[in-house]
Amino acid sequence: xxxxxxxxxxxxxxxxxxxxxxxxxxxxxxxxxxxxxxxxxxxxxxxxxxxxxxxxxxxxxxxxxxxxxxxxxxxxxxxxxxxxxxxxxxxxxxxxxxxxxxxxxxxxxxxxxxxxxxxxxxxxxxxxxxxxxxxxxxxxxxxxxxxxxxxxxxxxxxxxxxxxxxxxxxxxxxxxxxxxxxxxxxxxxxxxxxxxxxxxxxxxxxxxxxxxxxxxxxxxxxxxxxxxxxxxxxxxxxxxxxxxxxxxxxxxxxxxxxxxxxxxxxxxxxxx
Amino acid sequence: xxxxxxxxxxxxxxxxxxxxxxxxxxxxxxxxxxxxxxxxxxxxxxxxxxxxxxxxxxxxxxxxxxxxxxxxxxxxxxxxxxxxxxxxxxxxxxxxxxxxxxxxxxxxxxxxxxxxxxxxxxxxxxxxxxxxxxxxxxxxxxxxxxxxxxxxxxxxxxxxxxxxxxxxxxxxxxxxxxxxxxxxxxxxxxxxxxxxxxxxxxxxxxxxxxxxxxxxxxxxxxxxxxxxxxxxxxxxxxxxxxxxxxxxxxxxxxxxxxxxxxxxxxxxxxxxxxxxxxxxxxxxxxxxxxxxxxxxxxxxxxxxxxxxxxxxxxxxxxxxxxx
Numbered sequence: 001x002x003x004x005x006x007x008x009x010x011x012x013x014x015x016x017x018x019x020x021x022x023x024x025x026x027x028x029x030x031x032x033x034x035x036x037x038x039x040x041x042x043x044x045x046x047x048x049x050x051x052x053x054x055x056x057x058x059x060x061x062x063x064x065x066x067x068x069x070x071x072x073x074x075x076x077x078x079x080x081x082x083x084x085x086x087x088x089x090x091x092x093x094x095x096x097x098x099x100x101x102x103x104x105x106x107x108x109x110x111x112x113x114x115x116x117x118x119x120x121x122x123x124x125x126x127x128x129x130x131x132x133x134x135x136x137x138x139x140x141x142x143x144x145x146x147x148x149x150x151x152x153x154x155x156x157x158x159x160x161x162x163x164x165x166x167x168x169x170x171x172x173x174x175x176x177x178x179x180x181x182x183x184x185x186x187x188x189x190x191x192x193x194x195x196x197x198x199x200x201x202x203x204x205x206x207x208x209x210x211x212x213x214x215x216x217x218x219x220x221x222x223x224x225x226x227x228x229x230x231x232x233x234x235x236x237x238x239x240x241x242x243x244x245x246x247x248x249x250x251x252x253x254x255x256x257x258x259x260x261x262x263x264x265x266x267x268x269x270x271x272x
Numbered sequence: 273x274x275x276x277x278x279x280x281x282x283x284x285x286x287x288x289x290x291x292x293x294x295x296x297x298x299x300x301x302x303x304x305x306x307x308x309x310x311x312x313x314x315x316x317x318x319x320x321x322x323x324x325x326x327x328x329x330x331x332x333x334x335x336x337x338x339x340x341x342x343x344x345x346x347x348x349x350x351x352x353x354x355x356x357x358x359x360x361x362x363x364x365x366x367x368x369x370x371x372x373x374x375x376x377x378x379x380x381x382x383x384x385x386x387x388x389x390x391x392x393x394x395x396x397x398x399x400x401x402x403x404x405x406x407x408x409x410x411x412x413x414x415x416x417x418x419x420x421x422x423x424x425x426x427x428x429x430x431x432x433x434x435x436x437x438x439x440x441x442x443x444x445x446x447x448x449x450x451x452x453x454x455x456x457x458x459x460x461x462x463x464x465x466x467x468x469x470x471x472x473x474x475x476x477x478x479x480x481x482x483x484x485x486x487x488x489x490x491x492x493x494x495x496x497x498x499x500x501x502x503x504x505x506x507x508x509x510x511x512x513x514x515x516x517x518x519x520x521x522x523x524x525x526x527x528x529x530x531x532x533x534x535x536x537x538x539x540x541x542x543x544x545x546x547x548x549x550x551x552x553x554x555x556x557x558x559x560x561x562x563x564x565x566x567x568x569x570x571x572x573x574x575x576x577x578x579x580x581x582x583x584x585x586x587x588x589x590x591x592x593x594x595x
Contacts, residue, residue, distance in 0.1 A: 002500075003499075003500035003501075006500070007393075007394045010390045010391065010394035011394050011395070011405065014391055014409055015405075015409070018409055018412060018472070021420075021423050021468065022411065024423060024426070024427055024434050025419070025423055028426065036432065037432075039431065039432050039437065042434065042437050082319075083319040083323065084320070086316040086317070086320075087316060087317050087319070087320035089316060090312070090313045090314075090316035090317045094309050094310075094312060094316070095306075095309055095310070095313070096309065096310040096313035096314060096317075099313065102321070104585055104589065105324065106324075107584075107585050107588060107589075109324055109328050111525055111581045111584060111585075112328065112577075112581075113525055113528070113529035113530075114529070114531070115526075115528075115529025115530060115549065115550035115553075116529050116550075116570050116573065116574070116577065117331070117332070118553075118554075119338075119553060119557050119558075119563065119567055120338075120567070121327065121331050122558075123331065123334065123338065124327070124330065124334065140327070142327075143323065143328055146323055147320075147324075150320060169305075175309070175312050176312070203416065204415075204416035204418070206417060206532050207531050207532065207550075211554075211558060221416075222416050222419075223418075225418055225419065225422060226536055229422070234426070236426050236429075239426070240423070243419040243422060243423060246418075246419060247415040247419050250416065251411065251414060251415065254410075254411075254414040255407075258407050258410065
């Protein structure tokens, strides 16, 4: 097989593989209940309807979940950025005893899988009497976001020439002034990328949200979506409409983000 | 946070005129600054440290203790040693869970490496539209895992799912296939969904690594008559093996304790055919309130996870410039 044929085969194969499920989401979301139930018009919605989307806002708590997801994702992102950028700066630029150990510790905590942490964290929140609130998630998400942000930003801070900072220090600026006036503006693209990654990770998070939240009104989107499926039955039209809407913000974020992706990935974000 | 700011005033006064003694000025500045630097360092790292101690280390150590206890409703938890571990070891269901976790992890990652390598090799040559193509292929990695798992569940629906209907319409199958109802196929299905979600990231990471290989190597190999296949095996693959290793390790750590895809697609079923560590811990802990047992089940994956984490940390620390 020539390399040209191989390339063509792989590329078209992968395109179909990725496109078909995505098409299936949109396809289903625009069908009527009858078309889905009777398996009519499988490949194309005929007639085309937006009733599933309207139903979400009129008959379900979708708007509420959307709001909860937004609050949790934005708050945990801001907290994680603040904490993580300070930590990353200290670990790359300041000399203090224990620095290297700390760097390793951050990396280790970044690697600990949520599948191992959900029971320990849940028990801790129960102990301190703070479960079943959006605040629980806003506290819980930084446990995986902060190590991630810190690790990601350490790479960005390292790429900023030390000389710029040293020049400012010699001219009499304090460390904090240097951080605010020189380092942060230069690291802005990194901060933005880290923030968008955090937003995406929080927005998509499911396990903690499933376990820490009991009230229907406090659910986030992923948990709300999963509740559409009752035993073996689901309202697939409404569910796929919800899936499309829940994916939209992160796809939009990603269109902006993707130029940073490969460069900024470092240890990657295969997590979750 | 006040100290360094105030200190900076002294610094200016202490510093002799630069023109007179530039070296001495530098030294004095450093001496005053070393203390400040430490204090600022600890101040800036404190929030991260607090988070790690309170919300990661403490819960985790507490959970290890929990795995050594037993709690009956109405009584406080009491220490039982390794009883939970022994009970799990002897339980047929838990052995299935452990084995499933291995199959799920090895199957998913094996497929992702192969497809990722194919993707990287196919996209390596700069062609117009490559950027766009790569962007599109990465979409599964971006959208929420819950959406992916629900979509696959619906794709594989016995009567109305696109896969069965499509295969039927193409004349490939007669009756619908029980993708999620048949134990072997159910494991295959959850792996498929996981691979669909994860292969783009593998492909893009491998591609980024391949693009750092100097073009001269390929040119020289072409001149010597090496086929594209040989070039892939002899040049591309050896030069990206570090990235392949690190991506595989990272992914193994997280896949071994994966939860979302299995929970949403099969809830671990049929029977225990797709139950893996995290879904089983969920069943024992959240559903049955047997916390000690649930934590012990999680702990069985810990030695492997810890070992892999050590590998990754050592690898990344070697890569990292010691600034």
